[in-house]
Amino acid sequence: MSSEPLLRVENLKTQFFTEAGTVRAVDGISFDVREGEIVGLVGESGAGKSVASMSLLRLVENPGEIVAGEITYRGETIFGLEEGPDGELRERDDMLSNEEIRTRIRGNEIAVIFQDPMESLNPVFTVGGQLREFIELNRGLPEDEARREAIDMLREVGIPDPEERYEEYPHQFSGGMRQRVLIAMALACEPSLIIADEPTTALDVTVEGQILDLVDELQAKYGTSFIWVTHDLGVVAEICDRVNVMYLGEIVEQAPVDELFYDTKHPYTNALLNSIPRPDRTVTELEAIEGVMPEAINPPSGCRFHPRCPDAREVCKRIHPETKTVADAAGEPHRAACVKHDAFDVGYDESPPLEGRVTGEDGRAGDEADSELAANPAGDESGGEGSE
Ligand SMILES: Nc1ncnc2c1ncn2[C@@H]1O[C@H](COP(=O)(O)OP(=O)(O)OP(=O)(O)O)[C@@H](O)[C@H]1O
Numbered sequence: 445m446s447s448e449p450l451l452r453v454e455n456l457k458t459q460f461f462t463e464a465g466t467v468r469a470v471d472g473i474s475f476d477v478r479e480g481e482i483v484g485l486v487g488e489s490g491a492g493k494s495v496a497s498m499s500l501l502r503l504v505e506n507p508g509e510i511v512a513g514e515i516t517y518r519g520e521t522i523f524g525l526e527e528g529p530d531g532e533l534r535e536r537d538d539m540l541s542n543e544e545i546r547t548r549i550r551g552n553e554i555a556v557i558f559q560d561p562m563e564s565l566n567p568v569f570t571v572g573g574q575l576r577e578f579i580e581l582n583r584g585l586p587e588d589e590a591r592r593e594a595i596d597m598l599r600e601v602g603i604p605d606p607e608e609r610y611e612e613y614p615h616q617f618s619g620g621m622r623q624r625v626l627i628a629m630a631l632a633c634e635p636s637l638i639i640a641d642e643p644t645t646a647l648d649v650t651v652e653g654q655i656l657d658l659v660d661e662l663q664a665k666y667g668t669s670f671i672w673v674t675h676d677l678g679v680v681a682e683i684c685d686r687v688n689v690m691y692l693g694e695i696v697e698q699a700p701v702d703e704l705f706y707d708t709k710h711p712y713t714n715a716l717l718n719s720i721p722r723p724d725r726t727v728t729e730l731e732a733i734e735g736v737m738p739e740a741i742n743p744p745s746g747c748r749f750h751p752r753c754p755d756a757r758e759v760c761k762r763i764h765p766e767t768k769t770v771a772d773a774a775g776e777p778h779r780a781a782c783v784k785h786d787a788f789d790v791g792y793d794e795s796p797p798l799e800g801r802v803t804g805e806d807g808r809a810g811d812e813a814d815s816e817l818a819a820n821p822a823g824d825e826s827g828g829e830g831s832e
C-alpha cells in the first residue's frame with residue numbers, strides 16, 4: 445500500500461451506444477495492480493471482464509467508448525477526462541496519444557493474451573516466424589538475433605524441441621501448445637503487466653493446470669504482474685494474489701484471495717463459490733446460481749444482484765451500494781458492495797425480506813406459485829434451474 449501501484453483504475457465506465465440502448469458494460473470500477481502480483485477479474489459471462497480489460501489499453505471499439513474514470517500506468521495517464529472551459533468533459537492534456545499507446549505501451553509495457561490463440565496467430569505463417577517478427581518489430585533486433593530469442597522463448601514456455609517446432613504452423617500445435625506460444629509472445633518484450641483474458645478456458649483441466657503452473661513460474665522469475673480474467677474461481681484460487689469479483693459492470697467484492705474464499709462478504713461471490721467443487725467441502729451436488737444475469741442495458745434497481753440474492757431484503761431494491769471496506773484483511777481492505785454489512789448502516793436488519801421470497805420454513809407460500817417457482821428465489825427471472 446505504501447508505494448504507488450503499477451496500474452491504477454478509478455471509477456472506470458465503458459458503455460456501448462446501441463440501437464437497443466446504452467449498454468453499461470463497465471460501470472464505475474476501481475482497482476489496482478501492484479508490481480509482481482496476479483490480480484483476478486472474475487464473474488459470469490457478460491459481467492464486463494473483457495470490456496474492462498480492453499479499456500485498459502484503450503482497445504474498445506465503436507459503438508463502445510470509455511465515458512468516465514481514470515487509468516494510470518506508472519504515473520502516466522492512459523485515460524483521463526477533465527472539465528473544459530465550456531463545462532464539457534474533454535480528454536486531459538497529459539493523456540497518452542493513440543500513437544504513444546501503440547508504440548510505447550502496448551506489447552512493450554502491457555501485453556494481452558486472449559482466449560483463442562488462433563485469432564492471434566496467423567495460420568499461414570510458421571509459429572517461429574511470427575514470434576521472430578514480433579520480436580524484431582518490438583525490440584528492434586536484427587533477424588538472426590530475434591530468431592535465437594524466439595527459440596529461447598519457446599523453450600522458456602515449455603515447448604519441447606523448440607528448434608524444430610519453430611518451423612511448424614499453428615495448426616500443428618495443440619491448443620495448450622498454442623497458448624504457450626501466446627505466452628511466449630506476451631513475454632517477449634518483457635512487459636511489466638500481462639492482461640490474460642480467459643487464456644485457459646478452452647483447454648482441458650490437465651493442460652490448464654500445466655499452463656497455470658507455467659504462469660506461476662514465469663511470474664516468479666520475471667516479476668511480471670498479471671490481470672487474470674476468468675469465470676472460474678478454481679483458477680483464481682490457484683494463481684491470484686488479490687481478486688475483484690464483477691457483477692453486471694461493477695466490482696462487488698475485492699479482497700486478497702484467502703479472505704475472498706474463507707471470509708466471503710458478498711452473496712454473489714458466495715453463490716459463485718457454491719457453484720464450484722471445493723476440496724474442503726463435501727458437496728454432493730453443485731449448486732447452480734439461481735436465475736440469469738440481467739441485461740446491462742437496464743440493470744435492476746438498487747443492488748443489481750438483488751433479484752437473485754438469497755439475502756435480499758426490501759432495502760436492497762432501493763439502495764444501490766457503493767463498494768466499501770467492510771473488514772480488514774491483514775492490513776488490506778476487504779471491500780464489498782452489500783448493505784447487509786454494518787459499514788452501510790441503511791437499516792438492512794430492520795428491512796423486511798422481499799415479498800414473494802422463500803425465507804425459510806415459514807416463508808413458503810404464494811398460493812398460485814407452483815413448487816418450481818416457490819423454490820426459486822429469483823422468481824420469474826429464473827433461468828429455469830427449479831430444483832424439482
Ligand atoms: N461490441 C459490443 N456492442 C454492444 N455490447 C457489447 C459489445 N461488447 C460487449 N458488450 C456488452 O458488454 C457487456 C460486458 O461484456 P464482456 O464481454 O465484457 O463480458 P465478460 O465478463 O467478458 O463475459 P464472458 O465471460 O462471456 O467473456 C455485455 O452485456 C456485452 O453484451
Ligand code: NI
Pocket residue numbers: 493494495641
Ligand atoms: Ni470476456
